[in-house]
Each structure stands twice: as structure tokens, then as C-alpha cells.
Amino acid sequence: MTAPLDMDLGPVVAEQPDPLLFATVSGAHLYGFPSKDSDVDLRGVHLLPVAELVGLHEPDETRSLMWDRDGTEMDLVTHDLRKFVRLMLRRNGYVLEQLLSPLVVHTGAAHGELVALAPGVLTVHHAHHYRGFASTQWRLFEKTGELKPLLYTFRTLLTGIRLMRSGEVQAHLPTLLDEVAAPAYLPDLIAAKADAEHGLASGVDKDRARADVEALHLVLDESQQTSRLPDEASVHAALGALVVRVRLEG
Template sequence: MHTDTTLLRGAGLPDIDLARILAEEPSPLLFATVSGAHLYGFPSRDSDVDLRGVHVLPAEDLVGLRQPEETRSRMWDHDRVEMDLVTHDLRKFVRLMLKPNGYVLEQLLSPLVVHTTPLHEELAALAPTVLTRHHAHHYRGFAGTQWRLYERTGELKPLLYTFRALLTGIHLMRTGTLVAHLPALVGEVSAPACLPALIEAKADAEHGAAHMVDAAAAARDVAALHAVLDEAQARSRLAEAPSGFDALHDLVVRARLGSLVLPGSGASGAL
């Protein structure tokens, strides 16, 4: 993997030096990518920037008496742009990977790479070893949560998140490939014809109301996609359980031992 500045600009991200922001992190980063609406292909002019990644704690933080910072999170405004940065220690992240957790895999495999290392490439190469039929449960559950949010708020954003989750799950069950970008999914999976117009409408405001949506028709579309996801899961050739535990364990150990000799702190450490 590599950092593609052209791809980052094409995703609608604001003109911010994201790498410089990450360089302020206290521990070396294994990777950092952009998630959220920019990854999903429907950012708004006022969308926040969701940065997600993995930091590597020194071994002493895990074997000593102090509680380790396995998850670090901070939100702030940068030149009137809301920034949201969340990183997990590598061990916690890998444990999440070994669960049917599509969210962390989307972060790992995001093409919107801000910071990368050779171990990031290794970790991404092991992603297929943790994909299972049970990842359908993740996307089914996430879609349900977002649909209820749409029903409560009437906003366009959670409705698009609902469709995106269902289409990602269907595509994953059918192909074994994780695609989080809604415009790309519309071209690969049979999807409601209204989606391109809804994606275009969301560009105006992050929390805009879904005035143009026929709620009854949307409910029928969502129910139909749930049925398609159920069938895709039943027919999927994905494994029943992850197979990459040993290889992932080895990667975590090597990264942890390597962190003992990394210079100083910050995102610039070479893993």
C-alpha cells in the first residue's frame, strides 16, 4: 500500500496536511486511513474527516502496572473542519479483526491511505484469512441501527448508511471482496434506482433532511435488500471461521518487539 495524494484529493477531502497531524501522535503508527463518508463515497461539503488507524504501544506499557492506552480518541476543529481521530493498539485491532467486524476491515483496507508501513501491507494481506460468512451479521446489524436512526431523524445520512451497509454485505458474501464505496457498489450490486440522486443530494449538507425520499418505498427497498443479504449469506462460499490466527499472532509479536527499537515517538517511526 502507498499514500496516493491524488486519490485523497479526489475523495473530496479538505486541503489539510493530514500526515503532519498524525506526526503529533505519541506512539508509532502502523497505518492511518480515512473512513466515514469520504470512504463511502458520499461526503458533504461540511463532512468531518474520520481518521482511523493502529498505533503500537511499547512492550513496557503492556507488562507494567499502568493501564495501557489500547484506544486513543480525540476530536477537534482544524481550520473550521471537524477532525475525528481514533486509533487502537495493534493487539486490540487484531482481536477485533478476528471477530466478524467489517468496520475495522474497512479501515484496514481503505484506499484513502494517509500513513502506511510495510506491516500495514502485511496486515492487509491477511485480511482474507479473517473474512467469514458471519460478517453478514455485522452489516445486517449496522444497517438496522442506521435505519432506526433514519426513522427517528428523517435525515438522509443514516438512510445512505443503511443502503451502503446492506450492499457492502451482499457484495462481500457473493464475492469475498470488501467494497465500502457506495457509488461503486451501485454499479456491481442490484440497488434502488434512487441512490445516485440521494448521493448527489447529500453533498449539500451532512445532516440534511431526506425531503425527496418516499419513506414507504425506502422501507420496501431496505426490506428487499435484507432478504437478498440473507440469501447471499446462505449461498456464500466464505469460511465459517477465521484461519489467520497464527499468522496474525506472529505479526503482532514482531511489531511489538520492533517497537522496542523504534526511535522516539510519533507517526514517523518506521515499522
Template sequence: MRMDDEHVADGTPFGDPIDEPPATRARRLLRAGLPTTDLAPALAEETDPLLFATVSGAHLYGFPSTDSDVDLRGAHLLPVAELIGLHEPDETRSRMWDNDGVEMDLVSHDLRKFVRMMMRRNGYVLEQLHSPLIVHSTQAHRELLALAPGVLTGHHAHHYRGFAATQWRLFEKTGELKPLLYTFRALLTGIHLMRSGEVQAHLPTLIAEVSAPGYLPELIEAKAEAEHGAATGLAPTRLQSDVDALHEVLADARDRTRLPDSPAAYEALHDLVVRTRLQR
């Protein structure tokens, strides 16, 4: 991944990766387990301007496997003609390719759709926006980050409860370690968000900040060996008890949160979408 003022990469959940020296970003990129090849040529193939692209998925969550693919997520800007004509705009783009033996995929949404998703209590897109693993950034990305606190509400707890429940059912069906870690990650992210007002998706960091089962570091280490490895060595009843307990903690954190009930950044985000489109 090339690293300069507009194409940067980072492998840490801390600090401001946009403004870090390239050498520091490169070291953190390697620690995150990401490929170091230049992605600029692949991103240049996008038909519409990218406003940002970040790494999501297991690399962002802090438990990639040696055979994990790389999930890139972001926002792009459609031309005005595609939004005001009679044709329905293609607001979401998806592309997959091989990058030196590593499977890559990029999913991006038009800025208007991305902002609308931000306003709908969608923790997933907020995690993408806040990802410190930045591949491409622009001024619009910085402005979105600055306005993001204004969309956070106590209702985001429902997003994380629902996501955790879905992943837990997948774990019960497959017995794989991946959905089990996703379950814990979602619950801890939701708890941390309700308590601090901060979007934090990195599981090793969350373990240090939120009371969590002591076996999670071992599960992370086991997941590093294989993307679809089985979860072994823990009784299902204990896992169920720990997951249920974290659901209760999240519900309590939701009841006690200082986050508002409704977003406050609607007009500011509206202005950003209009201004960015007109400047194209």
C-alpha cells in the same frame, strides 16, 4: 495531506493506492472531497508510532457533504512496558482538531486490539484497513492487508445486517438522509462481501456492482449539500420495502457464500503482532 512513500493519500476505491505516483493520488484526493493540506505535523503529535491511518466515514463511503468532518482511523503500537505491567493499557486513542476550518478526528487502536477486532467479524475495522484513502502507511499496514482475507467469514453478514438495522432505526427517528444512506451502504457492502469476498465500502461503486434502488445516486447528490439534510421525495413505504428486500438478498447471499465459517489467519496475525512489537 503529504504524499510520499510512507504518507500517501488517495480518493478512489480502485487499484493499489499505496504504490501510485503522488500526482495521481493528489488528483484522486481532490475528487474525494478531502482537504489537501499537509497532515503530517498533526500525525507527528501522536505519542506512539502509527502503523497506519486512513480516511473512513462519508468520504470513504462516497457521499461526503460540503460540511462533513474528516474521520481518520488507524492502529498504533504501544510500548511493551504498557502491556506487561500492572496498569491497564490505554489501547484506544482519540483526538480531534481543526485543520484549516475542517474538523478532523483520529481514533486509533493498539495493534493487538485492532487485530482482535479484525478476528471478531468486525466489518468496520476491515473497511478502515482497506480504505484507499491512505494518510499514513507502514510495512505492518501492508502485512495486515495481506492477511485480512484470512479473517473474512460468512458471519460478517450479521455485522452488516445489524449495522443497517441500527441506521434504519436512526433514519426513522430523525428523517435524515445520512442514516438512510448508511443503511443502504451497509446492506450493499454485506451483499458484495458475501458474493465476492471483497471488502468494498464505496457506495457509488457498489451501486454499479450490486442491484440497488435507482434513486440512490440522487440521494448521494442531495447529501452533498448538507451533512444533516432531510430525506425528501420518497414514500416511507417504498423505502421500507427496498430495505427489507436488500435484507433478504443479504440473507440469501450469506447462505450461498463461499466464505468459511471461521477465520484462518489467527496464527499468522499472532506472529505479526509479536514480531512488530519486538521490532519497535
């Protein structure tokens, strides 16, 4: 497992009721600012049998499981392959970050095919996802004063800017610090977050942070306007064929 975690998560994969096509680590570990008490966010794709899709009952397309393992809270969320691909095609940056996470717990051929098709899903309109997510996290920061939503605000804006400029889905905040207009105090905020998952952003100048967030919104707007990303995804047919083939192969 290529992840900053010292636990074997293989048994978690084996215990799932249907095969997992992949599972990766998301959340704070992926974003580069985990705390000593952060939970482990596992995300992935399961494969429902054909019988569950053609029967009378609605299939269980999304599954969530939370449990405690040796004092660490584990959070596993998986989607059936068809639902996950539909989310990919809805300009959802969040699921692409999960798919492309370098913190891989379980993988296989289908995972590799999805990763290979991911560039054909990216569009200039993914900026809307990151713009909206950043605004939501900023409102949460203003309400709670917690450091976590403040870091999420900066992370999502910088991820969106990098995507618009380079076509790269990069969710790791420390890697994004060299992005144009990234505030110089972000490393200190990342270091402070390591002490407590829900710690307050004490010492943060909220007026300065607000100005920096507004400036990054403008950079994201400008980056979207000049982006070379296309207007539409180009891999609908290929993804559709993948879903059918993998399902029938079981």
C-alpha cells in the same frame, strides 16, 4: 495521499505520542457521499511500547482526538495493534473497511502485512455485522428523518451483499450501485447529501425506501446462504505472530 482531501495530514501522524502503523480516511469520504461540511474521519493503529503492556496500569489501547483545522472538524481514532487484530478476528467489518481503505494517509510494512492477511479473516458470518449495522441505521433514519442514516443503511447492506458474493470489502456506495437490487434513486440521494451533512431526506418516499431496505435484507440473507466464504478465519496464528514480532521490534 490517495484521498479526495486537499489538506496535508502528515503533521497529524507525526504528533501522535506513539508510532502509527497506518492511518486511513473512513466515514463519508470513504463511503462516497461526503458533504461540504463533513468531518474527516481518520482511523488507524498505534503501537504501544512493551513497558506499557507489562506494567501495573491498564494500557491506553484506544485513543480518540477531535479538533478543528481550518474550519474542518477532524476526528482521529486509533487502536493499539493487539486490540485492532482482536477486532479483526471478531468478524468486525468496520475495522476491515478502515484497514483496506484506499484513502491512505500513512502506511508502512506492518500495514501491508495486515492487508495481505485480511482475506483470511473474512467469513460468512460477517453478514451479521452488516445486517445489524443496517438495522441500527434504519431505526435512526425513522427517528430523525435525516438522509445520512438512510444512505448508511443502503451502503451497509450493499457492502454486505458484495462481501458475501465476491469476498471483496467494498465500502464505496457509488461503486456498489451496480449491485443487484440497488435502488435506482440512490444517485439522487448521494447528490442531495453533498449539500448538508445532517440534511433531512426530504422528498423520500419512506414506504418505498422501507420496501427496498427489506428487499436488500433478503438479498443479503440469500447471499450469505450461498456464499463461498468459510465459517472461520484461517489466519489466527499468522496475526498472532505478527503482533508479537512488530511489538518486539518496536
